[in-house]
Every structure is written in C-alpha cells, then in structure tokens.
Amino acid sequence: SQYPHINKGLAGIVAFSSNKSFIDGEKGELIYAGYDIDTLAENASFEEVCFLLWNNRLPNQTELDDLNTKLQNSRELPQPVLNYIQNTSKNAEPMAVLRTAVSMLGDFHKVEADDTEEFRINKAITITAKIPTIIAAFDRSRSGKDIIEPLNEKSTAFNFLYMLNGEEPGEEAEKTMDLCLILHAEHGMNASTFTNRAICSTESDMYSSVTGAIGALKGPLHGGANQQVMNMLLDIDEKDADPVEYIHQRLDAKEKVMGFGHRVYKTMDPRARILRGMSKQLSEETGHTDLYEWSEAILETMKSEKDIDPNVDFFSATVYYSMGIKPDLYTCIFTMSRVSGWTGHYIEQAENNRLVRPRALYIGEKNKEWVPAEQR
Ligand code: CMC
Numbered sequence: 001s002q003y004p005h006i007n008k009g010l011a012g013i014v015a016f017s018s019n020k021s022f023i024d025g026e027k028g029e030l031i032y033a034g035y036d037i038d039t040l041a042e043n044a045s046f047e048e049v050c051f052l053l054w055n056n057r058l059p060n061q062t063e064l065d066d067l068n069t070k071l072q073n074s075r076e077l078p079q080p081v082l083n084y085i086q087n088t089s090k091n092a093e094p095m096a097v098l099r100t101a102v103s104m105l106g107d108f109h110k111v112e113a114d115d116t117e118e119f120r121i122n123k124a125i126t127i128t129a130k131i132p133t134i135i136a137a138f139d140r141s142r143s144g145k146d147i148i149e150p151l152n153e154k155s156t157a158f159n160f161l162y163m164l165n166g167e168e169p170g171e172e173a174e175k176t177m178d179l180c181l182i183l184h185a186e187h188g189m190n191a192s193t194f195t196n197r198a199i200c201s202t203e204s205d206m207y208s209s210v211t212g213a214i215g216a217l218k219g220p221l222h223g224g225a226n227q228q229v230m231n232m233l234l235d236i237d238e239k240d241a242d243p244v245e246y247i248h249q250r251l252d253a254k255e256k257v258m259g260f261g262h263r264v265y266k267t268m269d270p271r272a273r274i275l276r277g278m279s280k281q282l283s284e285e286t287g288h289t290d291l292y293e294w295s296e297a298i299l300e301t302m303k304s305e306k307d308i309d310p311n312v313d314f315f316s317a318t319v320y321y322s323m324g325i326k327p328d329l330y331t332c333i334f335t336m337s338r339v340s341g342w343t344g345h346y347i348e349q350a351e352n353n354r355l356v357r358p359r360a361l362y363i364g365e366k367n368k369e370w371v372p373a374e375q376r
Pocket of ligand 1: 313
C-alpha cells in the first residue's frame with residue numbers, strides 16, 4: 001500500500017537494546033540481568049536487585065552494606081516537599097501526589113544532565129530512598145495522623161511499613177513486602193520505562209524521567225490495574241455478587257477485567273504465579289479466604305471464557321490487602337519498586353544515547369484554503 005505499516009501501540013517493535021531484563025512471553029520466563037525471577041524471589045533482597053539493575057551485576061557484601069547505608073541516609077525529605085505533602089488536598093490521588101513530590105525533589109538536586117555513572121547511580125539511590133517516605137507521609141497526613149520519620153537503619157520494606165503504620169513490622173510482613181518489591185522492579189520496555197528512556201534521550205535529568213514514568217504507570221492499563229483489581233473484589237463483596245456471574249457480565253458488556261492479559265505474556269506471568277502462592281498463604285493466615293477463593297474462580301472463568309491469564313497486578317492486590325494496605329496505595333508500591341528499573345534504564349540510555357524521535361503518519365488533509373475567523 002502507499003502507507004507505511006503502523007504497529008499500533010508499538011506492539012512487537014524493538015526500540016532499544018538492554019542488559020536489564022529478558023521476557024519469554026511463550027514460556028512465562030522473566031530474567032533480571034541474568035538471574036531468573038524465581039532465583040531472585042527466593043534469595044535476593046530488594047536492595048540487591050537495585051544494585052543489580054544499576055550495575056548489571058550483584059554486589060559483594062561490602063558493596064551491599066554501602067548501598068544500604070546510602071539508602072538509609074537518603075530517606076528524609078526536604079522540608080518544602082513535606083510541606084507540600086501536608087498542604088495538598090487530602091482527596092488527591094496518592095499517585096498524583098507522588099508524581100508531584102518526585103518532581104519537586106529535583107529542585108533540591110543539581111539540575112543539569114548527569115555526566116558520570118557514579119553521579120547517576122547516586123541520584124537513583126536518592127530517588128529510590130525517598131519514594132517510600134513520600135507515600136507514607138501522604139497517607140498519614142491525609143488520615144490526620146503524625147508523619148513518621150524514616151529510620152537510619154533497616155530495609156526499604158521495613159521502613160515503608162514502619163512509616164505507614166507507625167509501628168515496626170514483623171519479620172513476615174517485611175519479607176512479604178520485600179518480595180513484592182523484587183517482583184515489580186523491572187519488566188522490559190513497558191509504557192513507563194519507554195517514557196523514562198524517551199525523556200532521558202533528550203538529555204533531560206533523572207527527576208524528569210522518573211516523574212514522566214510515574215505519570216505513565218498511573219494509568220489503569222499499566223500499574224493502575226492493581227488498585228482496580230481490589231476495587232472489583234470489594235465491589236463483588238459489597239454487592240454480595242457471585243464472582244463468576246460478575247465476570248460474565250463484564251465480559252458480555254465488552255468490559256476488560258483488570259489484572260488479566262498482557263502484551264508480551266501468552267501464558268501465566270511468572271510473577272503472578274509467585275504472588276498467587278503468597279495470596280493463598282496470606283489469606284489462610286489472616287482468615288480472609290473468601291477473597292482468595294473468588295480470585296481463583298475469576299481466574300478459571302477468564303481462562304475458560306477468554307483464554308486470558310492473570311498478570312502481576314491480579315494477585316498483588318489481595319497480597320497488599322491482606323497486609324492491611326489501602327487499595328489506592330497499591331500503584332504507589334509498584335512505583336517504589338519500579339523506580340529501580342527506570343533508573344537502571346536511564347543509566348543505560350545515557351551511556352549510549354540517541355534522541356528518541358519516531359514519526360507519525362499524517363492522515364489529515366492538505367492544501368486547505370484559509371478562511372478568516374469571522375467567516376468560519
Ligand atoms: N479483559 C477482557 N478482555 C481482555 C483483557 C482483559 N483484561 N485483556 C485483553 N483482552 C482481550 C481484548 O479485548 C482483545 O480481544 P479481541 O481480540 O476480541 O478484541 C484481546 O484480548 C487482545 O487484547 P488487546 O487489548 O489487543 O491486548 P493489548 O496487548 O493491546 O493490551 C493490556 C494489553 C494489558 C492493556 C490488556 O490486556 C488490558 O487492558 N488488561 C487489563 C489491564 C491490566 O491488567 N493491565 C496491567 C498490565 S500488566 C502489568 C502492568 O503493567 O501493570
């Protein structure tokens with residue numbers, strides 16, 4: 001035809017080379033910089049995964065201790081950012097507040113493009129360290145509670161739960177949160193990572209690229225799906241509906257069921273497999289087996305009706321719910337983790353940059369005659 005082919009949604013287009021992650025959508029395989037996701041889930045800490053995504057190798061003990069110290073010393077927020085969090089609307093979406101606060105953090109750091117790898121990694125550490133503090137501070141502030149300052153010790157997962165709840169989490173809760181952070185850290189050229197690399201490619205700064213990426217992650221087709229999954233389960237509960245019928249109705253109305261389907265996976269997302277096990281275990285421990293059982297019924301219905309499998313967002317919702325976390329914070333937790341992948345990609349893009357500048361096919365008219373405003 002006279003037109004070039006357009007891959008709507010850039011499906012299947014390879015836009016960058018990367019050392020960060022590999023996905024085999026047919027086999028349901030996910031690798032971060034050489035390590036299978038199951039291996040990392042079993043052995044790593046989130047901080048080790050951060051190091052891996054920033055350096056393409058695992059840290060030795062000294063390097064890991066050093067990274068932990070740097071993260072611990074970077075968790076506090078500048079006062080003006082805290083003031084913003086306390087003064088903005090209590091009804092604001094947490095993801096919108098997080099986006100604005102991260103953007104504001106840039107005001108307190110050198111604004112020019114970063115020029116050495118070490119400088120970029122330090123910036124990635126700073127942003128990664130402060131995101132949990134922002135999320136917890138806003139949630140407490142909007143609930144009329146005191147903001148809890150971060151500790152200069154312990155893990156990212158521990159600090160987040162501590163600042164959110166005002167009490168130290170148990171070992172199991174910390175481990176569950178840490179595992180969720182590992183599972184969400186990196187995932188190829190998804191919409192937010194692409195956004196982040198496109199912004200980096202203009203030689204803009206890391207705060208701008210993370211801010212843009214948060215905007216992309218927020219949407220319900222991407223990271224916003226986990227919150228929608230929980231809303232759906234709570235809606236089923238409130239209406240006392242049969243989950244299978246509820247799903248049939250949605251599908252008949254040609255509505256999407258959140259937490260299902262994926263551009264790359266044509267089988268069960270390996271992260272969903274791990275989260276499914278966690279969801280089952282936690283629901284048994286907390287006695288809320290109904291939500292887990294409905295999830296399984298929904299999964300079966302989606303498989304038999306549409307042959308569509310769950311993605312990472314489906315079971316993460318019930319895992320967070322079992323931990324007592326409010327649904328509108330779920331996408332913020334995704335951000336807390338994915339920032340490691342974004343900043344890893346930023347560093348990679350900056351090292352071997354070319355401006356991202358594709359083209360659009362013009363399908364409008366040409367050579368139209370000018371008509372003055374009063375005659376239109
Ligand atoms: N519910 C019902 N039908 C679906 C769903 C779903 N969740 N996902 C895909 N389909 C159907 C879709 O309607 C289409 O059917 P048909 O060919 O009859 O029109 C077919 O499956 C192919 O779907 P698509 O929309 O062309 O697939 P895509 O690659 O453009 O979209 C997606 C991928 C993730 C946006 C989509 O599956 C979706 O909207 N899912 C729900 C939102 C969601 O869970 N997003 C999280 C994604 S994974 C992790 C993350 O980024 O957070």
